[in-house]
Amino acid sequence: EAQVTQNPRYLITVTGKKLTVTCSQNMNHEYMSWYRQDPGLGLRQIYYSMNVEVTDKGDVPEGYKVSRKEKRNFPLILESPSPNQTSLYFCASSPLGLAGAYNEQFFGPGTRLTVL
Amino acid sequence: EDKVVQSPLSLVVHEGDTVTLNCSYEVTNFRSLLWYKQEKKAPTFLFMLTSSGIEKKSGRLSSILDNKELFSILNITATQTGDSAVYLCVNYGGSQGNLIFGKGTKLSVKP
Numbered sequence: 001e002a003q004v005t006q007n008p009r010y011l012i013t014v015t016g017k018k019l020t021v022t023c024s025q026n027m028n029h030e031y032m033s034w035y036r037q038d039p040g041l042g043l044r045q046i047y048y049s050m051n052v053e054v055t056d057k058g059d060v061p062e063g064y065k066v067s068r069k070e071k072r073n074f075p076l077i078l079e080s081p082s083p084n085q086t087s088l089y090f091c092a093s094s095p096l097g098l099a100g101a102y103n104e105q106f107f108g109p110g111t112r113l114t115v116l
Numbered sequence: 117e118d119k120v121v122q123s124p125l126s127l128v129v130h131e132g133d134t135v136t137l138n139c140s141y142e143v144t145n146f147r148s149l150l151w152y153k154q155e156k157k158a159p160t161f162l163f164m165l166t167s168s169g170i171e172k173k174s175g176r177l178s179s180i181l182d183n184k185e186l187f188s189i190l191n192i193t194a195t196q197t198g199d200s201a202v203y204l205c206v207n208y209g210g211s212q213g214n215l216i217f218g219k220g221t222k223l224s225v226k227p
Contacts, residue, residue: 033215042219043159043204058214090158104150105206105215107158 002027004108006091012114013081021076021111023091030096032074033058033105034066036087043090049074050096081115088112118143120207122218130226133195137221139205140187147208149188151179154202154220162190162203195225 004025013019025032033048035058045058049068063085065077074093078085089112092105123138141149148166152159163172165181165188172179176195181188192199205218 035217040219043206043217045215045217048214056214059216104161104164105159107160110158 002106004091004093004106006089006108006111008111009109010112012116014116015082016080019078019081019113021078021089021091021113023074023076023108024072025074025093025106026072027093027095027106028071029093029106030071031103032068032091032093034064034074034076035090035092036060036085037090037110038087046076046089081113083115086113086115118207118214118216120205120216120218122203122205122221124221125219126222126224128224128226129195131196133225134191134193135195135223137190137192137203137205137223138187139189139218141205141207141216142186143207143216146183149181150206150208151188151190152204152206154204155200159204192223195223197225197227199223200225 007022030051034046035043037043044060046060046064047058047066049055052068052071055066055068068074088110090110091108094103094105120141148164150164151162163179168181168183176193179190202220202222204220207216
């Protein structure tokens, strides 16, 4: 089944304790992206990747890192989480079309992170 | 600064009503506009619009883009309670690969 998976689905942690949220897709998509969703602010892009070893900042990259060593995986790393990173996180992927990634995004199920 | 503005932010209707959701945008290097439906989980894809004036339809839902006036509308006819969701408008624009989301319109359909 074609899908985007994220782990963990729920995570409660404490300030400063490094964590990684994994994202994996089995559709051979070039484009992958991370978003956070907060009440009143909607979905905001954190980082995206157009292909292996190619990553770029989205609108809210501060406090996050990503890597794209393999096409299928795009982990989100919080080196020193803070309470303002408490949010619902989505990973998504899509195939690259002509002139860039303008195709449908396939979303993972989401990771609800709470930082105390 | 690139932006996507949706209106209204929230809407309550009764089953059978027709609704129109609005999305206006200002983005550099416009490529396409997408609509998603989000219930209590990940967004699900509805439409992608790249050409002005061409309506896309799927059942009771339809959408059209005007890339001169820089807006899109999403119409839902004969609404049902299952249409209750947040509807998201998304633009590909700005730097290549950058996605800009509107804040969404929360639609509640009452029986």
